[in-house]
Amino acid sequence: MSEQSAAKESRLLRGVHKTVTGLNPVLESLLAGVVGLLIGALLMYIWGFDPWKAYMSLFKGAFGDSYGWASSIARGTPLVLTALTFSICLRAGMFNIGAEGQMMIGAIAAITIALFVLPAGLHMIVGLVIAATAGAIWSIVPAILKIMRGVSEVISTIMFNWIGRFLVIWLGVHILVDPTRAEKTLSIPKATRFPVIMKGTDLTASVFLAVGVALIIYFVLWHTTVGYEVRAAGLNPTAARYGGIRNKRTMILAFLLGGATAGLAGAALVMGLPPSYAIFSSGMPNLTNMGFDGMAVAMVGRNHPIGILLAALFFGGLNAGGRMMQLGSNAVPLEMVRVVMGAIVLAMSIPELIRLFPAIKKSVENIVGRIRDRRERRAVKEVSE
Amino acid sequence: MNWLFLLSYSLHAMVPLTLTAVGEIVTETSGLFNIGLEGILLISAFAGALGAEASGNAIVGLLTGMAVGAAFGLLFAVINTYWKGTQMVTGIGINLFAVGFVAFGLILLGSPGFHDVPTSAELTSIRSGMGGISPMIFVALVIPFLIHWFLRRTRVGLILKATGEMPEAADVSGINVNMVRILAAIFGASLAGLGGAYMSVAWLGSVTKDLSAGRGFIALACVVFSGLNPLLALLGGFIFAFFQGLAETLKTMPNKIIPWQFVSMLPYIVTLLVVSGAIGRVRFPKELGVPYKRE
Numbered sequence: 001m002s003e004q005s006a007a008k009e010s011r012l013l014r015g016v017h018k019t020v021t022g023l024n025p026v027l028e029s030l031l032a033g034v035v036g037l038l039i040g041a042l043l044m045y046i047w048g049f050d051p052w053k054a055y056m057s058l059f060k061g062a063f064g065d066s067y068g069w070a071s072s073i074a075r076g077t078p079l080v081l082t083a084l085t086f087s088i089c090l091r092a093g094m095f096n097i098g099a100e101g102q103m104m105i106g107a108i109a110a111i112t113i114a115l116f117v118l119p120a121g122l123h124m125i126v127g128l129v130i131a132a133t134a135g136a137i138w139s140i141v142p143a144i145l146k147i148m149r150g151v152s153e154v155i156s157t158i159m160f161n162w163i164g165r166f167l168v169i170w171l172g173v174h175i176l177v178d179p180t181r182a183e184k185t186l187s188i189p190k191a192t193r194f195p196v197i198m199k200g201t202d203l204t205a206s207v208f209l210a211v212g213v214a215l216i217i218y219f220v221l222w223h224t225t226v227g228y229e230v231r232a233a234g235l236n237p238t239a240a241r242y243g244g245i246r247n248k249r250t251m252i253l254a255f256l257l258g259g260a261t262a263g264l265a266g267a268a269l270v271m272g273l274p275p276s277y278a279i280f281s282s283g284m285p286n287l288t289n290m291g292f293d294g295m296a297v298a299m300v301g302r303n304h305p306i307g308i309l310l311a312a313l314f315f316g317g318l319n320a321g322g323r324m325m326q327l328g329s330n331a332v333p334l335e336m337v338r339v340v341m342g343a344i345v346l347a348m349s350i351p352e353l354i355r356l357f358p359a360i361k362k363s364v365e366n367i368v369g370r371i372r373d374r375r376e377r378r379a380v381k382e383v384s385e
Numbered sequence: 386m387n388w389l390f391l392l393s394y395s396l397h398a399m400v401p402l403t404l405t406a407v408g409e410i411v412t413e414t415s416g417l418f419n420i421g422l423e424g425i426l427l428i429s430a431f432a433g434a435l436g437a438e439a440s441g442n443a444i445v446g447l448l449t450g451m452a453v454g455a456a457f458g459l460l461f462a463v464i465n466t467y468w469k470g471t472q473m474v475t476g477i478g479i480n481l482f483a484v485g486f487v488a489f490g491l492i493l494l495g496s497p498g499f500h501d502v503p504t505s506a507e508l509t510s511i512r513s514g515m516g517g518i519s520p521m522i523f524v525a526l527v528i529p530f531l532i533h534w535f536l537r538r539t540r541v542g543l544i545l546k547a548t549g550e551m552p553e554a555a556d557v558s559g560i561n562v563n564m565v566r567i568l569a570a571i572f573g574a575s576l577a578g579l580g581g582a583y584m585s586v587a588w589l590g591s592v593t594k595d596l597s598a599g600r601g602f603i604a605l606a607c608v609v610f611s612g613l614n615p616l617l618a619l620l621g622g623f624i625f626a627f628f629q630g631l632a633e634t635l636k637t638m639p640n641k642i643i644p645w646q647f648v649s650m651l652p653y654i655v656t657l658l659v660v661s662g663a664i665g666r667v668r669f670p671k672e673l674g675v676p677y678k679r680e
Contacts, residue, residue, distance in 0.1 A: 043486075043489075149661040151657075151660050154473070154602070154605070155602055155606050159599070159606075159653040159657045160657075162598075163650045163654060166650045173646075335485050335492060337485070338489075342424075342478050342480070342483070343478070344478075345474060345478030346482060348474060349470040349474035349478055350464055350468045351468075351471065
């Protein structure tokens with residue numbers, strides 16, 4: 001990398017970090033959330049729904065009672081892990097948008113534990129290790145291509161998402177298929193599932209896995225040398241290199257760590273989310289988009305493990321409550337939730353959203369003032385005539 | 386192997402890739418980097434289908450797609466110039482929004498995940514020995530040459546390059562850098578919109594949830610391959626489309642030695658290989674992806 005392009009990269013990353021960490025992170029995330037919900041409301045209104053009613057049933061469904069809270073947390077659990085994938089790499093200055101593929105590979109890898117038997121506790125740990133390893137392996141090639149050939153990780157990880165998707169379908173149809181039901185893979189054996197921790201809900205112990213991993217990542221990034229190197233490389237690669245940090249090594253490390261957490265997200269989805277404990281090979285409804293939604297969570301969570309936990313609860317709530325929104329006379333499709341997510345991310349990409357409001361107000365006042373002036377002038381003219 | 390089918394499919398699949406890539410070349414020349422193309426393709430395919438059905442005219446559908454693409458280009462560009470946003474994040478936001486919006490819209494049209502455009506609203510194909518050929522293929526063949534001429538031979542092309550390479554100098558010489566970038570992004574996104582609408586109105590005749598299927602990112606790969614040369618983007622578009630066509634042809638062949646899942650991976654693997662081979666020899670604008678700020 002030449003000095004010039006490194007300097008440009010530094011400037012670029014500074015902009016990125018301003019967006020992801022922000023001047024006033026909590027306020028800006030909240031504001032982006034509100035803007036996203038408003039855009040969603042506008043669209044619902046245009047299509048003839050009652051946005052107020054829809055949001056009421058959404059939030060009542062998500063946070064109205066203990067069942068709602070439980071399913072919100074359950075929906076948020078895998079999002080924590082895929083959000084960590086995105087944010088670890090972003091902390092190192094890269095856009096790993098391959099969590100989707102790495103998560104799917106992790107999920108299918110976790111299914112392999114149905115093929116053999118071990119003592120229950122060990123079996124589960126083996127499953128998690130396999131899933132994390134598989135996710136990490138799936139992230140190696142984009143990392144190597146980035147370092148050796150300078151291929152943008154944005155392109156390579158998306159290509160790997162599609163390749164991974166087809167590989168998972170093939171494995172699900174031919175290798176790990178359930179002999180009694182051809183439409184799905186083998187189910188995770190009962191003893192190796194995360195136990196349900198609240199009766200009658202789908203909240204399982206996998207939430208402890210997600211929170212634990214988030215805390216570990218927090219510790220690694222902020223309290224170890226490796227984490228310091230990753231963050232330094234992300235903030236300013238040139239300075240980091242002068243400071244003796246091997247950028248290539250940190251890049252690979254960030255990718256591997258991210259891939260492993262995405263793999264764990266896959267494991268959490270098949271080992272810890274009732275009722276199927278398997279992958280449905282046609283369309284993979286229980287996996288699809290979990291990786292992409294994680295990116296929204298990471299951004300709203302300001303790329304910080306603790307922020308991610310809170311943001312995942314919010315987005316998990318949207319997903320859980322979104323199912324309630326589909327019921328009744330004002331039945332808004334669940335997909336509205338993803339529209340809102342996209343709008344929130346768009347709002348998040350504006351670093352100084354708060355400052356835009358006075359600016360917009362000022363320009364509107366300006367225009368209104370000009371119109372008023374013209375009218376007054378015309379009135380004066382008419383009077384004088 | 387059915388060679389005629391392969392050639393016809395490749396030419397048809399080339400159109401969205403080439404149009405999107407050429408549009409992105411204009412955008413990137415000016416210094417913006419739009420990774421929301423995937424979403425723009427998808428949402429404009431949906432909008433194009435609606436436009437064509439409402440009016441009963443495919444041309445109106447294509448124009449609707451362009452208009453929707455342009456609107457997203459405007460949004461992207463304003464966020465990333467005057468509002469100093471982060472281009473990657475905006476792009477990701479557009480992609481997420483489009484996936485949700487199209488799935489949402491398809492449900493409201495009555496059939497989750499799939500919508501068929503009636504034949505009367507589709508663009509008529511030209512009959513030939515190869516079966517129907519969409520007239521849009523000729524558009525996709527001509528536009529790269531026009532843009533090539535435009536970028537190399539006109540004053541506006543020079544201004545675009547200046548804003549990408551050295552915005553300070555452009556600013557000093559009286560060019561409104563942000564406005565140039567906004568117009569370039571609108572133009573680029575409207576070409577992507579045309580490509581998206583073409584997919585639903587002219588080529589496939591239907592809208593599905595995952596219609597874009599990574600095409601926006603393959604187009605980005607195509608831009609990398611081309612090194613911002615529209616003519617090479619045309620070639621790249623054809624190469625990538627050829628492998629999509631090859632995958633489709635292999636899938637329809639009776640002897641199933643290779644499972645279809647592996648055949649489907651082919652276009653994505655080829656994209657990776659081509660991009661890894663292309664990097665190094667190409668040079669991108671110096672200020673690509675960096676918001677311009679007067680200091």
